[in-house]
Amino acid sequence: MAGLNGREKAGCRQLLGEMEDSDIMSLAETVTNRMIRVFSREEAMDAILTYSKNAAELLNRRKVYRDIIFKYLAAKKIAVSPSSEKNQLIQRALEFWRESATESVSSAPESSSFNGQNSVPSQDKSNDTSHSGSLDCQLLGEHFCRWFYPLLNSQNPILGCEKGYWGPQHFWENTVLKFAYRTTQESTEEYCGAQMASLRLLALTREERLLFNPSIDTGGLKCAISRHGLVVVAVAGTIHRDNQCLGIFEQIFGLIRCPVTASWKIKNVNLKILGQSALGALGSIESAPRPSIQYKTKDLEEYYS
Incomplete structure (x- = not known):
């Protein structure tokens, strides 16, 4: 399972932050196939981000409403048509995260230590x-x-x-x-x-x-x-x-x-x-x-x- 990269996790966490508690808990159950018990909103968000196969799959979930994605893009000053369909908004969000990935790495040189592969700085x-x-x-x-x-x-x-x-x-x-x-x-x-x-x-x-x-x-x-x-x-x-x-x-x-x-x-x-x-x-x-x-x-x- 490829999972989400750092930029996608940060963006999706902002999106999830706009959802109702009931939708967050329900989405966590769906994503984890009810194999992980969560007891709070934050635990549910962590489980969703950890067990989603990729960002596209997460954004396509029924509980992630079109309006939430639209508001996220608007907050990032990304111009999209108010009449855009959900799949169009998803593609624009994915493009935004890809476009900004290089800039994100250059502005945070130590992020590679926490990217899911390198956990602790390697010994000399x-x-x-x-x-x-x-x-x-x-x-x-x-x-x-x-x-x-x-x-x-x-x-x-x-x-x-x-x-x-x-x-x-x-x-x-x-x-x-x-x-x-x-x-x-x-x-x-x-x-x-x-x-x-x-x-x-x-x-x-x-x-x-x-x-x-x-x-x-x-x-x-x-x-x-x-x-x-x-x-x-x-x-x-x-x-x-x-x-x-x-x-x-x-x-x-x-x-x-x-x-x-x-x-x-x-x-x-x-x-x-x-x-x-x-x-x-x-x-x-x-x-x-x-x-x-x-x-x-x-x-x-x-x-x-």
């Missing part, structure tokens, strides 16, 4: 050999964190910044996400598959308005390589909402290089969040120790074994 080839010991996993882990957390945080609407290309393309299809959080009570969740893992992490920033502040330079990052070549990245930091520090987090990733693109994608995620009330005897966030990774290198090497 001089450090990349068949012997895992020659791979600087600590440097790779640092680069990964400086890519992952700004991308995830950019989905938080309170920041008001341009959103990066978050989505299931950054995960392997058999990704497993394990999420545990403790406030007054402890809860655990588990999600399997790229789509579900991507949507759950997205909900933390977009719906719950959380911001992740990893302590990369102050003992909050430790990396290792398992005997199977999995790069394990362990990160600790603080969790925030608005101007309030809510607690601390520990997140461990398992990364595997894609043999086709030579880039890294997420295979495993373990996320633990401790809220302020869970810090117990420490009394408050301010008196809590600085977030750090206590695992030994050997423990991380065997973490996903």
Whole structure:
């Protein structure tokens, strides 16, 4: 399935934004053949954009009304006749996205890192050999964190910044996400598959308005390589909402290089969040120790074994 490119996704997201909630939810069911459950308007839009075969198929859906496409083109100052039929408007929208694709790439040189094929910036080839010991996993882990957390945080609407290309393309299809959080009570969740893992992490920033502040330079990052070549990245930091520090987090990733693109994608995620009330005897966030990774290198090497 070819899917939508970045420009088409951005344009179709604007179009979907003009649709009624009921139409959005119905369209998500149709596009995913009712195989993916969505619980909000934003999740429905993500599912539609992810599982549509191409932009033309999406625009031709019955729920995507002619008037919506016309209004989109008008907003982009693209002159079309008010009497144009829906198929004519679709062709003009597709042409517009093709025409502007080159300009879009030149104005956003890092977009290729998030285009669904290259998920994490590739490690320098001089450090990349068949012997895992020659791979600087600590440097790779640092680069990964400086890519992952700004991308995830950019989905938080309170920041008001341009959103990066978050989505299931950054995960392997058999990704497993394990999420545990403790406030007054402890809860655990588990999600399997790229789509579900991507949507759950997205909900933390977009719906719950959380911001992740990893302590990369102050003992909050430790990396290792398992005997199977999995790069394990362990990160600790603080969790925030608005101007309030809510607690601390520990997140461990398992990364595997894609043999086709030579880039890294997420295979495993373990996320633990401790809220302020869970810090117990420490009394408050301010008196809590600085977030750090206590695992030994050997423990991380065997973490996903």
